[in-house]
Amino acid sequence: MKLLWLQSGGCGGCTLSWLGSEHGSLFRTLADEGIELLWHPSLSEVCLDEALTLIEDCATGRQPVDLLCLEGALLRGPQGTGGYHRFGGRQPMIDWVARIAVRARHVIGIGSCAGFGGITAAGINPADACGLQYDGEVGGGLLGPNYRDAHGLPVINVSGCPPHPDWITETLAMLAQGRLTAADLDDYGRPRFFADQLVHHGCPRNEYYEFKASAQKPSDQGCLMENLGCKGTQAHADCNQRLWNGEGSCLRGGYACIRCTEPGFEEPGHPFEQTPKVAGIPIGLPADMPKAWFVALAALSKSATPQRVKENATADHLMRAPSVKKGRK
Amino acid sequence: MNEPTRRIVGPFNRVEGDLEISLDINAGRVQAAYVNSPLYRGFEQILQGKEPADALTLVPRICGICSVAQSAAAALALADAAGIEAPANGRLAANLTLAAENMADHLTHFYLFFMPDFARSDYAGRSWHAATAERFRATVGSAANEVLPARTRFMHMMGLLAGKWPHTLAVQPGGSTRPLQGSEVYRLHRILREFRGFLESVTFGARLEEVAALDSRDALSAWQMQGAGDLRRFLAIADDLDLWHLGRGTDRFMSFGCYAEEEGRLLPSGVWHDGAQALDIATIREDISHAWYAAAGEARHPAQGGTVPVAEKDGAYSWCKAPRLDGQVVETGALARQVIAGHPLARDMVARDGGSVAARVVARLLELAIVIPAMERWLAAIVPGEPWCIPAPLADDTTGAGLIEAARGSLGHWLTVRRGRIHSYQIIAPTTWNFSPRDSEGQPGALEQALAGLPASGEGALPPAIHHVVRSFDPCMVCTVH
Numbered sequence: 001m002k003l004l005w006l007q008s009g010g011c012g013g014c015t016l017s018w019l020g021s022e023h024g025s026l027f028r029t030l031a032d033e034g035i036e037l038l039w040h041p042s043l044s045e046v047c048l049d050e051a052l053t054l055i056e057d058c059a060t061g062r063q064p065v066d067l068l069c070l071e072g073a074l075l076r077g078p079q080g081t082g083g084y085h086r087f088g089g090r091q092p093m094i095d096w097v098a099r100i101a102v103r104a105r106h107v108i109g110i111g112s113c114a115g116f117g118g119i120t121a122a123g124i125n126p127a128d129a130c131g132l133q134y135d136g137e138v139g140g141g142l143l144g145p146n147y148r149d150a151h152g153l154p155v156i157n158v159s160g161c162p163p164h165p166d167w168i169t170e171t172l173a174m175l176a177q178g179r180l181t182a183a184d185l186d187d188y189g190r191p192r193f194f195a196d197q198l199v200h201h202g203c204p205r206n207e208y209y210e211f212k213a214s215a216q217k218p219s220d221q222g223c224l225m226e227n228l229g230c231k232g233t234q235a236h237a238d239c240n241q242r243l244w245n246g247e248g249s250c251l252r253g254g255y256a257c258i259r260c261t262e263p264g265f266e267e268p269g270h271p272f273e274q275t276p277k278v279a280g281i282p283i284g285l286p287a288d289m290p291k292a293w294f295v296a297l298a299a300l301s302k303s304a305t306p307q308r309v310k311e312n313a314t315a316d317h318l319m320r321a322p323s324v325k326k327g328r329k
Numbered sequence: 330m331n332e333p334t335r336r337i338v339g340p341f342n343r344v345e346g347d348l349e350i351s352l353d354i355n356a357g358r359v360q361a362a363y364v365n366s367p368l369y370r371g372f373e374q375i376l377q378g379k380e381p382a383d384a385l386t387l388v389p390r391i392c393g394i395c396s397v398a399q400s401a402a403a404a405l406a407l408a409d410a411a412g413i414e415a416p417a418n419g420r421l422a423a424n425l426t427l428a429a430e431n432m433a434d435h436l437t438h439f440y441l442f443f444m445p446d447f448a449r450s451d452y453a454g455r456s457w458h459a460a461t462a463e464r465f466r467a468t469v470g471s472a473a474n475e476v477l478p479a480r481t482r483f484m485h486m487m488g489l490l491a492g493k494w495p496h497t498l499a500v501q502p503g504g505s506t507r508p509l510q511g512s513e514v515y516r517l518h519r520i521l522r523e524f525r526g527f528l529e530s531v532t533f534g535a536r537l538e539e540v541a542a543l544d545s546r547d548a549l550s551a552w553q554m555q556g557a558g559d560l561r562r563f564l565a566i567a568d569d570l571d572l573w574h575l576g577r578g579t580d581r582f583m584s585f586g587c588y589a590e591e592e593g594r595l596l597p598s599g600v601w602h603d604g605a606q607a608l609d610i611a612t613i614r615e616d617i618s619h620a621w622y623a624a625a626g627e628a629r630h631p632a633q634g635g636t637v638p639v640a641e642k643d644g645a646y647s648w649c650k651a652p653r654l655d656g657q658v659v660e661t662g663a664l665a666r667q668v669i670a671g672h673p674l675a676r677d678m679v680a681r682d683g684g685s686v687a688a689r690v691v692a693r694l695l696e697l698a699i700v701i702p703a704m705e706r707w708l709a710a711i712v713p714g715e716p717w718c719i720p721a722p723l724a725d726d727t728t729g730a731g732l733i734e735a736a737r738g739s740l741g742h743w744l745t746v747r748r749g750r751i752h753s754y755q756i757i758a759p760t761t762w763n764f765s766p767r768d769s770e771g772q773p774g775a776l777e778q779a780l781a782g783l784p785a786s787g788e789g790a791l792p793p794a795i796h797h798v799v800r801s802f803d804p805c806m807v808c809t810v811h
Contacts, residue, residue, distance in 0.1 A: 013393020124372025253492015
């Protein structure tokens with residue numbers, strides 16, 4: 001399998017995340033999976049004219065491409081020219097991507113920028129950024145909603161800002177082994193092996209969540225949903241099961257999940273680290289939760305909160321340890 | 330003199346982003362270089378109108394390799410605007426998080442971005458080529474495959490300190506969102522010790538303290554003969570190719586300083602040009618005469634600056650603005666930091682031959698030997714149970730500046746808040762300084778100066794020396810324009 005990796009309107013953070021693969025040296029893993037890196041802008045020796053020739057060959061079909069990975073959003077501006085990113089200072093990157101995508105066996109959007117536009121599309125979206133097959137939540141983007149590869153797959157979106165390194169590696173390995181089918185992708189083209197989970201699953205703050213014992217300020221140990229903007233109950237990803245950089249996740253780091261695997265996360269309509277509420281009730285409810293039940297359960301659980309959980313929720317270290325049973329022989 | 334031949338070279342890779350350079354070549358030499366940063370995303374426009382604290386989410390995403398440095402600059406700008414200072418644990422956590430990123434960047438640059446150029450077939454005739462190719466060839470060399478697992482393990486520090494890397498929200502104006510308990514401090518300690526072990530056996534073949542104590546070029550040359558390790562491999566190549574006399578820039582160095590201690594900073598701010606000079610931030614101006622931005626009068630200080638991109642402009646050739654310090658071109662990076670901090674080896678390297686490819690690379694590795702022990706000290710100073718973060722309430726109309734050092738040099742954020750929203754947010758990144766285009770006086774940027782005079786021809790393969798000079802600055806192109 002020959003892999004071509006291109007970068008456009010992004011930060012390079014997907015590649016940097018990927019290099020932290022937990023499966024040993026990334027280069028050895030790829031080789032072991034039968035994936036050959038044709039070219040990667042951060043990692044390959046080949047550059048300048050030699051690289052341009054190789055990429056031109058990919059665009060004409062002289063060099064077959066099995067896996068086209070794009071990192072970063074497609075920049076259509078200014079005025080539809082693509083001039084905000086001319087690859088190597090010459091042709092617009094959107095033209096290169098469009099030419100190679102129609103010939104590649106599979107097209108993979110690495111990160112939420114390549115998938116949906118992402119952070120690069122935030123605010124006034126100065127560069128007119130979009131994703132490969134989505135413009136935010138709307139089908140479209142550079143390749144259009146009807147794009148399918150020769151195997152009937154849409155653009156495969158390994159979303160996230162950045163994606164977990166092993167989401168990328170495992171997706172590529174599944175493709176290399178011919179194991180990824182349309183049924184393995186969710187409604188936004190995200191591999192279900194990570195997108196069918198919620199960030200909430202495995203959150204270490206679960207006891208605080210159960211009792212709605214909430215953090216009031218950064219560094220508090222309580223649940224981050226009620227006040228500090230956490231969307232872990234709505235965000236599709238396995239961040240608290242797989243863990244980041246060994247033993248991390250956003251929640252474990254003490255800050256909100258901003259649902260970075262979802263299209264449109266860059267414009268939540270409120271400050272990222274504050275929970276929008278109506279009459280004291282958070283507007284964003286947990287996935288699949290009826291509002292009336294959420295309100296009823298929250299009220300009940302708040303009134304049932306153990307003192308230990310209440311005190312620890314608004315402190316940055318353990319105020320009260322779980323009690324130990326004593327006196328039995 | 331003949332008319333020069335214009336040659337456009339790009340894409341450069343292993344520069345964290347995209348880069349193109351135009352070379353005017355005359356009589357076998359580069360007569361003039363024009364550096365183009367070809368990607369514009371518009372973060373300064375994206376930030377306008379946002380809640381000030383949203384900068385903490387948005388600005389790290391300028392760059393996947395300087396992500397924490399961007400967070401730290403934003404947090405400092407917000408802390409400055411709020412008039413607060415983080416408690417001791419918060420300060421120590423911020424130091425550790427920034428240092429973990431900067432040290433990983435030095436490692437990544439040396440092994441993955443810079444050294445693979447010596448494995449190129451251009452050097453097939455050199456005595457060291459076969460061994461270097463085996464060790465450093467891109468993606469297949471033995472070094473990369475040793476370094477990646479060590480880097481992954483080292484970045485487990487980020488899992489504990491910052492939740493994840495890149496793009497954390499743990500770095501806040503009031504400190505850190507991540508209180509560490511005793512056993513977590515111990516886990517961090519083990520990771521640091523493992524990384525020290527890796528550096529001492531693989532990179533240096535020596536104790537970190539021994540490397541940090543090298544106090545002159547002569548001491549370095551003597552040390553070079555005494556053992557193994559990848560730094561010594563590089564030094565042998567540097568001597569053979571005379572990388573000590575390649576890529577001299579302006580020899581005017583600048584650092585904003587970083588790693589706040591109880592008193593002062595581990596690496597202080599300053600300017601060095603044939604001696605120490607004071608750094609006057611007020612004299613910074615961003616010139617846009619040769620960049621694709623709408624001109625609005627004279628070059629401005631970033632606190633008064635703006636960003637209005639234009640598709641076409643006479644004389645413009647980059648999306649990178651041209652920052653100048655008191656009208657001067659400065660070089661920023663690990664060499665600048667160590668010269669300004671007064672490290673005797675850095676001072677001696679610059680006194681002898683000025684800034685060079687070799688001096689920049691040595692300074693970067695020297696910094697690993699200096700900062701890892703400092704990280705061990707900061708970790709030991711953490712007191713679990715003491716505060717980690719304080720509130721940072723912001724007035725509706727206020728300003729702030731955040732100045733910090735990313736791995737590759739000085740990073741500044743300038744924030745103006747009006748009616749509770751971001752009115753202006755201007756960023757000058759390290760590579761904006763180093764890879765700037767010309768200014769209205771026609772002064773070329775630091776890389777443009779470093780490339781002038783190098784041997785080159787109008788066609789055929791570009792001499793590898795040009796690659797070494799470009800990458801010796803450890804450029805980060807995504808930060809450059811942002």
